[in-house]
Amino acid sequence: MKDSKVSKIPYGHVGIIVHKSCKDLGEKIDGHLADRRKWEFNQSNSKYFLEALKDSYVIDSDIIRFSNGEAKGILNETIRGKDIFIIADVGNYSIKYNMFGTENRMSPDDHFQDIKRMISAIAGKARRISVIMPMLYEGRQDKRNSRESLDCAMALQELENLGVENIFTFDAHETRVQNAIPLIGFESLHSTYQIIKSMVETQNELQVDKSKLLVISPDTGAMDRAIYYASVLGLDVGLFYKRRDYKKIVNGKNPIIQHEYMGSKVAGKDVLIVDDMIASGESVFDIARELKQKDAENIYVAVSFALFTEGIDKMDEYYKKGIIKKLFSTNLTYIPEKFKQADWFQEVDMSQLIATLIDKVNYDDSISPLLDATDKIKKFLQKKG
Structure with missing residues (x-):
């Protein structure tokens, strides 16, 4: 193996926290990320990759529910100094839990609360926290037309106050909601x-x-x-x-x-x-x-x-x-x-795109090519034409 200069310096060792709401998509993302990193390592031909190659980057975690409906987030392995990406689907209504002997479906409010629980479990030990929320929580209530709540903006500010540095979503109903959090990263990608x-x-x-x-x-x-x-x-x-x-x-x-x-x-x-x-x-x-x-x-x-x-x-x-x-x-x-x-x-x-997003953000690479796929679409159409 030839010696070469360090070309890939991660912000921190990457770790993915996948909520139950996003289990299937999270497994696909994790697989694509592992394959991408192995491919990059072979391409770079460098022993100075500065990242331990893994078959999985998912952090062992769980949300425990009590019989009265309360819950807590648990991390079963260290996240100290890691670049953490939390992936959650707030729209997954198939997840259920028992409360006072009654089976309930989780609402978007429940899923968002679980995101905050996991951030609380991290307790400031991670080097950076990014939240990937494919469907933006309360994204349909993104502007005020009369005397009414402004839920999406409040939720984004909550995440900022909890120490989240980047928020990624897809096809946000109104991208101007990012004005509520001008000092942290907010990106709405497209499919x-x-x-x-x-x-x-x-x-x-x-x-x-x-x-x-x-x-x-x-x-x-x-x-x-x-x-x-x-x-x-x-x-x-x-x-x-x-x-x-x-x-x-x-x-x-x-x-x-x-x-x-x-x-x-x-x-x-x-x-x-x-x-x-x-x-x-x-x-x-x-x-x-x-x-x-x-x-x-x-x-x-x-x-x-x-x-x-x-x-x-x-x-x-x-x-x-x-x-x-x-x-x-x-x-x-x-x-x-x-x-x-x-x-x-x-x-x-969409799992490969999200895996690419995580990889680029972790290495502080530009994600502009992921935000505007115009050239990629035109090349694809020309190839098919």
């Missing part, structure tokens, strides 16, 4: 490249051509995302805007009266609807139905988070009727097995 790659590789009949494919934004809030998709794919973009009844509030929202479309003709074209998430799915269903009435061909939907809070019966119905052809969504939040088994669902794996 655009992985979704486009999955679409092109799995949908053979899909043609990325301006005359055959149109990008649609389901509302004004998703317009920037739709414009980005359209720009990198070289397509036209259309917009639906929601006319709401501001005299009523149903389930915390003003009900939608009608969706109005603005844009070029959709007749005879495939359509790609893009958004950050599907909650109940009603907006997407209404838009897909109207697009079919305008003689659109195949309708595809691409989101980072597919929640379907009201169940997937209607999605099954729209697939069987030929209204929606395929839904692309990431594994950044919990996906029930019945979603994965559905013919209309295509899972997009």
Whole structure:
């Protein structure tokens, strides 16, 4: 082995704390990180790598629950001087616990409390703490429209006060919420490249051509995302805007009266609807139905988070009727097995991107290439073209 200068100096030995809410994704991230480090070591050909290569970087930890619902975080190995990354999925409603003999599902509030418990267990012994929260806690309550709480900003400030130095999330509903924590790192990454790659590789009949494919934004809030998709794919973009009844509030929202479309003709074209998430799915269903009435061909939907809070019966119905052809969504939040088994669902794996993020942050490398994948998307399309 040739001697060479030190080219990789980590901020500290990396350690990953994976919450139960993120177990499957965390295992994939850990595997990719271990493979990446071994590959880098072989490429560098250096005995001065300054990092012990491991098969796993996951820290042995646990959250213990008492019968009255209280809990505590426990670390079963040393984290002193390590660069710690805490990974948690606050949207995982499949995790359950017993309280007074009753089985309860964990809410986003419970998951966020567990993040704070683990930071408390670290007790300042780690060299640096970063939190990777793929779906941002309280991200839907990110701005104040009247006399109401500002939960997301308060949560971010709590993490800052607990000593967290970096917060990473994906497709934040409103990135300006980072103004609440201007002195620490906050990055919102995107799943655009992985979704486009999955679409092109799995949908053979899909043609990325301006005359055959149109990008649609389901509302004004998703317009920037739709414009980005359209720009990198070289397509036209259309917009639906929601006319709401501001005299009523149903389930915390003003009900939608009608969706109005603005844009070029959709007749005879495939359509790609893009958004950050599907909650109940009603907006997407209404838009897909109207697009079919305008003689659109195949309708595809691409989101980072597919929640379907009201169940997937209607999605099954729209697939069987030929209204929606395929839904692309990431594994950044919990996906029930019945979603994965559905013919209309295509899972997009994000674990390799997160492993790369951890590796780069640990070595204080620039993560700019991970924040803007435009060149990567164009090279992929040229290769496929």
